[in-house]
Amino acid sequence: MQSESILKVKDLKTSFFDEGNEIKAVDGVTFDVPQGKTLGIVGESGSGKSISALSILQLIDEPGKIIGGEVIFKGKNLLENSDKEMRKIRGNQISMIFQEPMTSLNPTQTVGQQIREAYKTHQGIGKKEGNKKAIEMLKTVGIPSPERRIDQYPFELSGGMRQRVMIAMALACKPELLIADEPTTALDVTIQAQIIELIKELQKDLGMSVIMITHDLGVIAETCDYVAVMYGGKVVEYRDVITLFKDPKHPYTVGLLNSLPRHDIEQEELIPIKGTVPSPDEMPAGCRFASRCPFATEHCFVNLPELIDIEENGQIRCWIYTDEWDGDQEVKVYEPERTS
Amino acid sequence: MTTYIIRRLLQLIPVLIGVSILVFSLMHLTPGNPALILAGEHAPPETIRAIEKRLGLDQPLHIQYFDFLKNAVQLEFGTSMRDRLPVIDHIKPRIGTTIALAIYSTIFSIFFGLIIGIISAVRKYSFSDISLMIIALFGLSMPNFWLGIILIQFFSLKLGWFPPSGWGELSQIVMPVITLGTAGAAIIARMTRSSMLEVISQDYIRTARAKGVSERIVIYRHALKNALIPVVTIVGLQFGGLLAGTVLTESVFAINGMGKLVVDSITARDFPIVQACVLIIAVIFVFVNLIVDITYRVLNKRIELD
DSSP: OOOOOEEEEEEEEEEETTTEEEEEEEHHHHHHEEETTEEEEETTSSSSHHHHHHHTOHHHHHHHEEEEEEEEEEEEEEGGSOOOHHHHHHHEEOOOOOOOOTTOOOOSHHHHHHHHHHHHHHHHOOHHHHHHHHHHHHHHOSSSHHHHHHOOOGGGGGGHHHHHHHHHHTTTTTSSSEEESSSSSSSHHHHHHHHHHHHHHHEEEEEHHEEEEESSHHHHHHHHEEEEETTTOOOOEEHHHHHHHHOSSSSHHHHHHHSSOOOOSOSSSSOOOOOOOGGGGOOOOOOOGGGGTTOOOOOHHHHHOOOOEEETTTEEGGGGGGOOOOOOOTTOOOOOSSSO | OHHHHHHHHHHHHHHHHHHHHHHHHHHHHHHHHHHHHOTTTTTTHHHHHHHHHHHTTTTTTHHHHHHHHHHHHHHHHOTTTTOOBBBBHHHHHHHHHHHHHHHHHHHHHHHHHHHHHHHHHHHHTTHHHHHHHHHHHHHHHSSSHHHHHHHHIIIISSSSOOOSSSSSSHHHHHHHHHHHHHHHHHHHHHHHHHHHHHTTTTHHHHHHHTTTOOOHHHHIIIIIHHHHHHHHHHHHHHHHHHHHHHHHOOOOOOOOHHHHHHHHHHTTOOHHHHHHHHHHHHHHHHHHHHHHHHHHHOOOHHHHOO
16 A cells, blocks of 8 residues: 655646747656655656656746646645745755756855755754754765865865765755755766665655656666656656566566666667657657657557556556557567567 | 965066056157157257256166166156156145046946846846846947036036036036946946856756745855856956046046046156056056956855865
């Protein structure tokens, strides 16, 4: 039985408007983040995963705009909040860390100033007490000699250190939900593992829920309880992590897994997904993945499948799993074209 | 920081020597023998030679230069060719006026430039942004002497709000400061706007917003300090133009400052005064740039620690 959801995103739509053209970056995204668990959002660049995350906190910059849907955090729709109410949530109840630790910290402020600001903003804590807490927090995220680091500027720290500072800043007010937007993408492989470990540990200590956005299925396997696979601004598959890896249903998910080296099965070669993500104006009217899907029929190109329940806590957006499917009945999506 | 300032001060020595050589050559590159001018066209050769001897013009060039340098350090610039009074007596009462004019105008430029630039950036593409930027373009395009004349025409002659000339009263200060400071304000406004817009789209601004701080803090604490770094450079470069501008502004408003003294002395071929004024203005400019560089480092910690 799925535990209570801390966050429910329903049919979220965010578009960018450029001289009258609408680019649907997030086009009806729906997912749940169960309390205390980690939801992974995986997808290629441009699939809308980062924009979905920024939309949760309403951090979309012009010319982007959230045009529909609901973001229900602890029973309340955040999209109905005023700016002021949103500011009380940002960095306090929901925090976010970003992909680029090199550019995500203010270059003209010390590490201490930037962490202290979180305490000052949400708890009204002054400089002295704030400094003490900031040092405590830096210690928590594993930064050696925090008393010295606190007066340093971001450019004096390595990428891994900066990401730790970002985490310290994000977790300063003990948020209930952390959104990590590709937190390890810009880091060295060894540092990646450390940062992932750190997030997992802190999650356990603080009992918070996490949304882990990544294009790396390895990170998903290591950290997540549930996974939402995104393609073309939509969630195409939402499963718990074990089921997803054991029995992927959506042809896109299967494609992702096939293109990944694995230790648990014998692979002679990796099978890439054909083609590339179509640009927004070339998106098929029906299933977004149709143009790259080895099973797609005419029906798929024209008609958009709904996100349907296929099991408890499992949903999929694919015609193959509906009664309307008129394609090859013998298709076994989970074992396609494997050469071994 | 202290070592930086000391190092920069030491670096100033060759710059100042260069400036002094230039100023010294000015005298000798100008056509016409100063002794001849002093003595009058029909003076007998003995008189001219006597004047040359008195002014040291019969000495070899390098000796003349070292004498000039030695005297300049002691603020001893010789005597005016017109009234035989020491040059420094002409400069002393006027230098304060010019420095005040330059400082007030700089403050005016920075104050209005920053405010206009920030408003424009925060409300980009809005009506107020577009109108402010058009005004700034006007401010930038108007030659300052022309602006001065227009201001006199309108506010002094037509409306009678401000006196058309002089310096000292607040009412006398307003128009010259606007005249001299407008172009700078316009440049700073445009620079601040583009710099702010660039900074606002940076990742760390998104981080600040994600932290839940108010938009006011995002703009003033996170964006402005970063945006100011290129603006400070512009302010420093502007100051040279500002000093040149004092010459015109003082002439338009009949302000008895160094700028006007330079103009009058050039017309009268009063070389010792011109020389002294140019030297002093150059030295002021060099030191202002030092101050700008120091400010730059205070804003941009990265340079200091590199």
